[in-house]
Amino acid sequence: xxxxxxxxxxxxxxxxxxxxxxxxxxxxxxxxxxxxxxxxxxxxxxxxxxxxxxxxxxxxxxxxxxxxxxxxxxxxxxxxxxxxxxxxxxxxxxxxxxxxxxxxxxxxxxxxxxxxxxxxxxxxxxxxxxxxxxxxxxxxxxxxxxxxxxxxxxxxxxxxxxxxxxxxxxxxxxxxxxxxxxxxxxxxxxxxxxxxxxxxxxxxxxxxxxxxxxxxxxxxxxxxxxxxxxxxxxxxxxxxxxxxxxxxxxxxxx
Amino acid sequence: xxxxxxxxxxxxxxxxxxxxxxxxxxxxxxxxxxxxxxxxxxxxxxxxxxxxxxxxxxxxxxxxxxxxxxxxxxxxxxxxxxxxxxxxxxxxxxxxxxxxxxxxxxxxxxxxxxxxxxxxxxxxxxxxxxxxxxxxxxxxxxxxxxxxxxxxxxxxxxxxxxxxxxxxxxxxxxxxxxxxxxxxxxxxxxxxxxxxxxxxxxxxxxxxxxxxxxxxxxxxxxxxxxxxxxxxxxxxxxxxxxxxxxxxxxxxxxxxxxxxxxxxxxxxxxxxxxxxxxxxxxxxxxxxxxxxxxxxxxxxxxxxxxxxxxxxxxxxxxxxxxxxxxxxxxxxxx
Numbered sequence: 001x002x003x004x005x006x007x008x009x010x011x012x013x014x015x016x017x018x019x020x021x022x023x024x025x026x027x028x029x030x031x032x033x034x035x036x037x038x039x040x041x042x043x044x045x046x047x048x049x050x051x052x053x054x055x056x057x058x059x060x061x062x063x064x065x066x067x068x069x070x071x072x073x074x075x076x077x078x079x080x081x082x083x084x085x086x087x088x089x090x091x092x093x094x095x096x097x098x099x100x101x102x103x104x105x106x107x108x109x110x111x112x113x114x115x116x117x118x119x120x121x122x123x124x125x126x127x128x129x130x131x132x133x134x135x136x137x138x139x140x141x142x143x144x145x146x147x148x149x150x151x152x153x154x155x156x157x158x159x160x161x162x163x164x165x166x167x168x169x170x171x172x173x174x175x176x177x178x179x180x181x182x183x184x185x186x187x188x189x190x191x192x193x194x195x196x197x198x199x200x201x202x203x204x205x206x207x208x209x210x211x212x213x214x215x216x217x218x219x220x221x222x223x224x225x226x227x228x229x230x231x232x233x234x235x236x237x238x239x240x241x242x243x244x245x246x247x248x249x250x251x252x253x254x
Numbered sequence: 255x256x257x258x259x260x261x262x263x264x265x266x267x268x269x270x271x272x273x274x275x276x277x278x279x280x281x282x283x284x285x286x287x288x289x290x291x292x293x294x295x296x297x298x299x300x301x302x303x304x305x306x307x308x309x310x311x312x313x314x315x316x317x318x319x320x321x322x323x324x325x326x327x328x329x330x331x332x333x334x335x336x337x338x339x340x341x342x343x344x345x346x347x348x349x350x351x352x353x354x355x356x357x358x359x360x361x362x363x364x365x366x367x368x369x370x371x372x373x374x375x376x377x378x379x380x381x382x383x384x385x386x387x388x389x390x391x392x393x394x395x396x397x398x399x400x401x402x403x404x405x406x407x408x409x410x411x412x413x414x415x416x417x418x419x420x421x422x423x424x425x426x427x428x429x430x431x432x433x434x435x436x437x438x439x440x441x442x443x444x445x446x447x448x449x450x451x452x453x454x455x456x457x458x459x460x461x462x463x464x465x466x467x468x469x470x471x472x473x474x475x476x477x478x479x480x481x482x483x484x485x486x487x488x489x490x491x492x493x494x495x496x497x498x499x500x501x502x503x504x505x506x507x508x509x510x511x512x513x514x515x516x517x518x519x520x521x522x523x524x525x526x527x528x529x530x531x532x533x534x535x536x537x538x539x540x541x542x543x544x545x546x547x548x549x550x551x552x553x554x555x556x557x558x559x560x561x562x563x564x565x566x567x568x569x570x571x572x573x574x575x576x577x578x579x580x581x582x583x584x585x586x587x588x
Contacts, residue, residue, distance in 0.1 A: 083466055087460075088463065103459075104477060105477050119463040149554060
């Protein structure tokens with residue numbers, strides 16, 4: 001068995017003295033889809049943001065592809081990496097945000113090529129070719145020259161997924177990708193994510209879509225109050241939860 | 255569609271009588287302005303002719319604002335040289351101000367306390383003293399620093415050395431002074447622009463692996479420009495007029511040229527009009543430039559860009575035409 005793609009041990013994080021992550025353990029194997037569920041404020045987004053170092057965790061071990069995130073171990077000490085090194089690590093971890101965060105001043109095509117050109121150093125032609133291929137994959141081939149403000153929420157989120165995929169990520173993080181969408185647009189985004197899961201991408205998804213978790217996820221982690229209350233196979237824990245908290249959470253969202 | 259039998263029912267717009275009275279009043283005022291500006295009035299000077307042996311005298315008819323003298327001086331080389339100096343000072347001061355302003359704004363937002371405190375202090379100092387005082391100070395800079403050396407203090411290490419009194423003209427000193435002062439104002443404008451960009455944009459750039467510098471250059475600044483341009487346009491126009499202060503330290507700018515001329519010929523009002531018209535003309539050109547610059551940086555922010563003045567004029571003219579065609583009432587159509 002190879003090393004897991006993501007390995008988290010005893011990760012803690014506080015903001016101004018309030019502890020939001022109180023020692024979290026988590027494993028994600030290669031090619032697996034993991035869903036993080038839980039009430040708002042439970043720390044699931046914070047955990048996700050620690051994985052690509054958008055937030056710095058205070059203590060604990062956090063490895064992606066067997067490399068420490070944001071730090072380097074030398075002589076038994078953790079050294080913070082320079083901005084440039086952290087950026088290199090991050091470029092291989094794709095992130096999709098709740099509010100899409102497409103670059104408003106760039107066209108759809110430019111949104112998908114800017115990272116390839118400026119971070120990976122690809123030339124314009126190669127970057128455009130890959131971008132067109134990915135936009136076709138998410139069903140937005142004919143929107144290349146549009147600006148984000150001219151697209152629907154679902155279309156914007158699909159562009160955001162294509163933008164992240166353009167960096168050839170080994171891991172994709174989704175932070176409530178359908179929470180800001182009108183109900184009728186949720187399906188098109190979930191469809192793209194399912195397709196991605198089938199292609200063997202390793203994914204961690206913070207979500208309130210229990211149907212998606214049940215259908216696609218290999219494992220589900222339920223966070224509450226900064227700790228993992230319960231985890232396991234979605235078909236098991238979502239139908240027969242053992243903890244009281246997960247029972248009451250599921251009764252509210254289902 | 256509203257129908258009454260076969261005929262389409264017409265909607266008659268409300269008559270705004272109050273507005274019409276307002277228009278009439280404003281029209282009257284406008285007529286008075288035009289009259290006083292452009293119609294001749296009797297002057298104190300008497301003109302006499304001999305008509306069939308008798309001497310007839312009457313008051314000479316003149317423009318109140320002596321437009322003939324305005325026209326006479328409008329393109330004189332002294333005025334045009336002054337105008338060039340004014341434009342030079344504006345351009346140099348604004349370029350310096352914008353570069354300094356962005357640098358100081360970025361420093362101010364740095365997580366490093368030393369950098370942010372220095373930036374704050376700069377703004378505090380240059381915004382807190384009158385620009386005229388700063389200009390006077392810069393014009394006497396040669397007295398304080400006859401020789402300027404850049405190096406490491408206490409260690410006698412020198413990088414650059416030059417003689418201030420011989421190599422820095424008073425006009426250059428003024429341009430630097432105005433630019434440093436402008437930097438303080440521009441830094442606040444740039445900072446407003448930078449903090450107006452949504453945090454999510456920066457996070458997205460970061461998650462793609464962009465460095466802080468790349469994020470600033472590729473994502474934050476292009477989007478901040480939308481917020482930065484209108485007040486910067488304001489600053490450019492304000493700077494154009496602030497440069498007139500340099501006449502205090504003996505630089506002959508546009509206003510300086512005008513005052514020089516009228517101190518000899520006493521045609522004070524016409525020469526002030528000459529200067530004002532030139533300031534207005536340059537301001538107009540700058541405003542047009544600002545409009546197109548704003549349009550350029552609004553890409554993506556608006557679903558449809560605002561029409562250019564030419565497009566708007568065309569639409570207005572077409573609109574007036576259609577108004578006349580349906581003057582008796584607007585047709586209600588499906």
